[in-house]
Amino acid sequence: MRRFAAPALRTPCPCATGAPLPRRLWRSRTIMVVAGLSGIALAGAPFQAARAQFSMPRAGAGKGAPLARNEPVTFRSDDVSYDSKGGLVTWTGHVEIWQNDHILRADKVTFDRNTNVAAASGHVAIVEPDGQVLFSDYAELTQGLREGVMTNMRALLAMNGKLAANGSRRTDGKVNEMSRAVYTSCKICAQHPERPPFWQIRAYDATDDLEHHRMEYRDMYLDMFGVPVGYLPFFSTPDPSVKRQSGLLLGDISPSDKHLGTYITLPYFWAVNRSTDITFVPLISSSTGPQLTTQYRERFNTGIVHLTGAVAYDTNDQGGYYSGTNYIAPSNDKGLQGYLFAHTQFSLNENWRYGADVNLASSANYMRDYRITGYGADVLGSNLYLEGFGVGSYSRIDSSFYQGLNTGVINQSELPFVLPRYLYSYMGEPDALGGRLSVNTNDFNIYRPNGNSDQRLQLSLNYDRPFRNALGQVFVVTGHVDSELYKATKLDLLPAYSTVNAATTIQALPTVAVKMNWPFLKTLKNGSVIVEPIVQLIAAPNSGNSTTRNRPNEDSLDYEFTDTTLFSLNRHEGVDRLDGGMRANVGLHANWTFNNHQIDALVGESYQEHIDRNQLPNSGLGTHASDIVSRLSFTPTRWLDFTARDRMDHNSGQTRFADGLITAGVPLLSVTGGYIYNSKSYYYYYNNNPYTVGPPAAYFVPTNEATLGASSTYKAYRVSAYGRRDLASNRFVALGADLAYTNDCFIFDVAFNRRYTTINGDSGDTSILFTLTFKTLGTFPVNG
Incomplete structure (x- = not known):
């Protein structure tokens, strides 16, 4: 040398x-x-x-x-x-x-x-x-x-x-x-x-x-x-003063990849003008055909356009596999493949803008083989929209469509086309009485090749009037109306599984509610204690069983009764299923603040005259007295924060739902842990017709999962690791670790990730990424 x-x-x-x-x-x-x-x-x-x-x-x-x-x-x-x-x-x-x-x-x-x-x-x-x-x-x-x-x-x-x-x-x-x-x-x-x-x-x-x-x-x-x-x-x-200039960029190299083998990329950046650039990224691999990726970016006075797409010749074979008891035949994904991801957004004026997010790929296996961002999700979503912003108001019209990726779970013919959807929300200023009016509408036309196709017109009106009395009680009187008009076909298919093929229906549910908070405050030497009983009375007509009344269900498929929905007028996620009848919700909220630290807790229960038949089984609302829900937040010091939620049977005391999150530590060592438990896996409830065939076996498997992460920062060094484990099946879901060194001119980072889940028959994956960044020169990535 x-x-x-x-x-x-x-x-x-x-x-x-x-x-x-x-x-x-x-x-x-x-x-x-x-x-x-x-x-x-x-x-x-x-x-x-x-x-x-x-x-x-x-x-x-x-x-x-x-x-x-x-x-x-x-x-x-x-x-x-x-x-x-x-x-x-x-x-x-x-x-x-x-x-x-x-x-x-x-x-x-x-x-x-x-x-x-x-x-x-x-x-x-x-x-x-x-x-x-x-x-x-x-x-x-x-x-x-x-x-x-x-x-x-x-x-x-x-x-x-x-x-x-x-x-x-x-x-x-x-x-x-x-x-x-x-x-x-x-x-x-x-x-x-x-x-x-x-x-x-x-x-x-x-x-x-x-x-x-x-x-x-x-x-x-x-x-x-x-x-x-x-x-x-x-x-x-x-030279270091340049922000963008045409030329070769630092590429990516990997000596061994599961699907690509040994591969290398050599990007070229073309600064077309001050507002436009194009990046070409050729990829050559030892295990499959080449790929050319192109990224186009342009900025206008009123908006932006970002386009990323690729064309490849994939030679990898995809064999058949089992998804549960179902055999998925080999797919014919070889040959010419590609994808297109597009993002555009433009302003019409200071109040209105429009845009599009389009995400398409020729196949999920192609995305897996060439490490395309988005692989691992169940679907790719695309959306076109026009939206406006006003004082206290928002309006949007959009259309959406989806491409299924996880073929073992998703059937493409069952995915919806939203053509279109209209949203409007208005929140008024307080009136002379101190009340506030809000208006919301969410209207859409949904088409499924194999499943419900329906149209909905919806309008919600809400009026809140708060006041307080000499005893310190804080009241909120609410008047609320939900109304929907539906026209639907193929109602006997998912996700409604009704008893008729087509129907035109209407529903309206007026609701009156009074909520009372009565806080009692005790001032201490180094803090304060608040004890606050909460009582809410809700009166509405019985909503009945929406399935037997032949109403579609697009926005209320999943449900969890927790402290967050205890005082909600409608405890469903959307408005296709409404929560009616007479009921009283009671809760006790307590807060203890001391030396800038606090303990905050809530416990409550709902008593309902009418049992809502629209709720999922084991939702916690299947009897006149609901399950007991609670929440506890504990922040005793700056280095410890703990929050836990629970729902348990009011008779047996059996826990039906629980989750928790804890963060403890200082920059030298910080630990984050999470836990979630649910007695049923509600995600699978509508896989079959639950009213005739019954839920699949996966529905009855409890969700029981824990995550744990730790990180440490010392001077220029940073290390972190995480793990996610399914306690019901006693196996890991994912593992990962990251080690980094950073100074004023250099960054070294090595990241390890291990996936244990199976996607499209691909059982797990391991990746190691080494990254060296030299300030003013660029980044050198190496995939292991």
Whole structure:
């Protein structure tokens, strides 16, 4: 390996501490010379004493005007002398020379009118308009700073970049050529500047293209802690001031992938103009065909367009597999494959905007084989929309469609097309009585090739009137009306499973409610205690069984009765199923605050005259007295936060639902844990017709799952790990870990992820990703 003596990367003290360049005290006698001739040829130009302080250009204010042959060059110094015989002009003492926004500073500058060369020595500094500063012991310049040479050159660049070279030559004000160059964006140790930086680029020669803002290195080594770890015969990168520029990007490489084998990518970025760019990412793998990905981005005055798509030739075979007891035949996903992800959003005016999110792929197996983002989800969703924002109001019309990915669970013909849906929400200002009116509507037309197809017109009106009395009781009187009109076909199919094929139905449910909160406050020495009984009375007609009344169900399929829905007028998620009848909800809320810490708890129960037959079995509302729900939040210190919820049978005390979340620790060590339990897996309830066939066996398997994560941060190091385990089946769902090191110029990250679940017959997957990020250079990802 060839070695060369590279210059040390030392930053002048003021710049190393982030201070501006020193402004020296000027003597009372200041001389200015303004040259109106070409370059800095000053023969015969008279010297004039300055009458006022000259306004200096601000370094780094912008790109500024380029160096030009015919622009005047201005000088300032403490003293000046002129040798008429030798044709020499000498400025000494805090010399400054500038043309446009380009500035030269030195202790001494001598100009030879015979050769048109200015020689600068002693603390030479050249300030460029973009903020770049060049330092040297000695420089010879001509053509108005446009050409010259410098010895022992150092430079401060954007993004804390630092460059040093044994020598530098500037040509036509456009190119700086350097010999034995060294570059880094890492900090230089002020106490030991002789120590090598964390990383540096070392090249036998380098070129800084000032016109195109590009750095080129030849015969380049990458050093870490002064030790060579990589070599490239040629390396080119934008200079640190560039935000975007056409060129090759750092690609992705993997020695071993489950479906791709060994693969490599080599992206090319094309900056079409200031608002448009295109990125091409070719992928070559050893186990399947190539892929070309294209990303198009454009920003307009009123919006954006982002398009990402790919075309590939997939040669991987997909065999048959079992999903439960169902055999899924092999799919024919070989050959030409591709995907398109599109996101657009435009503003019509200050109140209205429209857009689209389109996500399509030729197959789920193709997404799996080529690691396409979104694989692992059950569906890909697409949406077109127009929405408006007003004072207290929101309006939206959209259309949606879905593509099924998990073929073992999702049947494409059963997925809905929403053509279209309209939303409107209005919240009024308080009226003269102190009440507030709100209006909501959610209307849609849904089509399924194999399943319910229905149209709905819906309107909800709500009026809340709060008041309080002398006893401190806080009342809210509510008047509420829900009304829906349906027209449906194929009602005997999912998800309604009704007894008729088609029907037109209407429902309306007026509701009156009174809720009373009666807080009792006790002030303590270091805090306070609040005990708050809560009582709510709700009166509404019996809603009946919506299934036997032939009403579709699009928004109320899943249900969980917890503390969050205890005082809801309608405890269903949507309005296709309404919660009617007479009922009383009671609860007790308590809060203890002490030394900025607190314990908050709620326990409650619902007593209903009418048992809602629209609820799922085991929902907690199957009897006149509901299950007991509770919540406890405990934050005793800054480093501990605990929240738990529970629902238990009011007769047997058996827990039917529970979840908990705990976070404990400090940055040195933090632990997060989560737990969820449900006596039934409601997700599977509508897989079969639950009214004739009954729920599938998976419905009766309890959901019992725990997660645990831990992280630690110490100085520049960060480590984290997590695990998710299904306690019902006694197996892991996922495991992961991440280790990272970060400093001012470098990031190293290694991430491990293990998936144990089966998707489309693909039983589990393991990935390891190594990422090295060099500030101002880019990121090097390596997949394991």
